[in-house]
Amino acid sequence: MKFGVLTGGGDCPGLNPAIRAVVLRAHQKGHTTVGYLDGWKGVRDGLSRPLTPAEVRPLIGRGGTILGSSRTNPFAHEADARKVVDRLASDHIDALVAIGGDDTLSAARELARRGGRVVGVPKTMDNDVAGTDWTFGFHSAVAVAVDAVERLRDTAESHHRAVVLEVMGRHAGWVALATGLASGADATLVPEEPYDEGWLLDRVRSAAKARGFALVVASEGIDLGARRGSAGAKDEFGHELLREREVGAELARRIQEATGIESRSAQIGHIQRGGPPELFDRVLATRLGAGAVDLVLAGRFGEVAVLHGSVVTGIPLSEAVGTTKVVTPEWLDLLHTFDA
Numbered sequence: 001m002k003f004g005v006l007t008g009g010g011d012c013p014g015l016n017p018a019i020r021a022v023v024l025r026a027h028q029k030g031h032t033t034v035g036y037l038d039g040w041k042g043v044r045d046g047l048s049r050p051l052t053p054a055e056v057r058p059l060i061g062r063g064g065t066i067l068g069s070s071r072t073n074p075f076a077h078e079a080d081a082r083k084v085v086d087r088l089a090s091d092h093i094d095a096l097v098a099i100g101g102d103d104t105l106s107a108a109r110e111l112a113r114r115g116g117r118v119v120g121v122p123k124t125m126d127n128d129v130a131g132t133d134w135t136f137g138f139h140s141a142v143a144v145a146v147d148a149v150e151r152l153r154d155t156a157e158s159h160h161r162a163v164v165l166e167v168m169g170r171h172a173g174w175v176a177l178a179t180g181l182a183s184g185a186d187a188t189l190v191p192e193e194p195y196d197e198g199w200l201l202d203r204v205r206s207a208a209k210a211r212g213f214a215l216v217v218a219s220e221g222i223d224l225g226a227r228r229g230s231a232g233a234k235d236e237f238g239h240e241l242l243r244e245r246e247v248g249a250e251l252a253r254r255i256q257e258a259t260g261i262e263s264r265s266a267q268i269g270h271i272q273r274g275g276p277p278e279l280f281d282r283v284l285a286t287r288l289g290a291g292a293v294d295l296v297l298a299g300r301f302g303e304v305a306v307l308h309g310s311v312v313t314g315i316p317l318s319e320a321v322g323t324t325k326v327v328t329p330e331w332l333d334l335l336h337t338f339d340a
């Protein structure tokens with residue numbers, strides 16, 4: 001068989017190990033793989049190249065994606081959709097592995113609906129894909145954010161300040177939640193809870209009173225009511241570019257104004273998405289990449305390889321796309337354990 005593989009959407013640590021696993025699992029079973037460049041754009045425009053075992057073998061610890069990525073939606077226009085279907089046929093692709101988040105996997109589902117032989121691999125630093133316990137990229141991104149909080153703590157302590165770290169994660173609060181829990185932040189703000197300024201100011205005041213500084217972690221997706229920055233800009237899938245709203249800077253301004261405590265903010269942004277994948281992401285990406293090849297070999301097209309507990313399995317693409325997996329009440333309850 002001839003496999004195709006692509007990486008779409010925002011990059012994250014683990015994409016290269018996943019590509020590596022697809023190529024090497026296919027190779028082990030006697031098959032070859034070509035890589036499409038820049039996500040669905042490469043399929044639409046016919047940009048691809050062969051991937052050899054020798055090329056991918058060293059990729060286990062490399063961040064980013066050697067194939068490039070884009071947020072191209074190939075099914076936004078019918079003419080593009082036809083190009084995608086025709087290109088896979090003219091390239092003699094027997095099975096396509098689409099590695100991506102909700103947008104990329106939604107396009108894969110659409111391709112499957114049109115009879116395409118495609119399987120998915122979920123990835124995203126946001127950890128918001130439904131149907132899988134974890135996505136790779138998340139643990140690595142949180143590790144970077146926790147490191148950032150620990151660095152900010154030094155300055156907050158030295159200058160007796162309140163410091164807000166704004167993290168990415170879109171409309172799910174997983175990144176902020178895990179960063180706040182793992183760094184011992186005084187307040188963690190996630191989109192799943194309505195913004196409560198009184199609670200936030202209490203948390204900051206009591207932390208400042210107890211030890212002279214305060215640390216706040218805020219998800220870019222929280223709603224502060226008022227808007228700042230060049231809010232409203234959207235990507236090709238219609239998602240607002242949330243970091244443009246600068247909620248961290250706005251929070252620091254409000255904290256300083258209300259409490260008189262000198263406040264600063266930092267927006268970690270894309271620093272979270274780069275660098276080598278952490279151990280968990282290396283292993284998960286490897287398992288899901290190999291798992292996707294196994295789905296193909298079992299004839300389970302239209303499915304996506306996912307993690308359930310400690311087991312890799314396949315579920316229909318339609319169960320993984322279209323809904324955002326958000327932080328559950330149990331996690332929020334755990335988070336608020338540390339408010340007391």
Ligand code: F6P
Pocket residue numbers: 010101124125126168169170220235241242243273
């Ligand atoms: O979905 C991953 C993510 O990093 C989000 O957390 C963030 O809102 C968005 O991508 C940023 O997108 P871009 O890289 O297009 O600025």
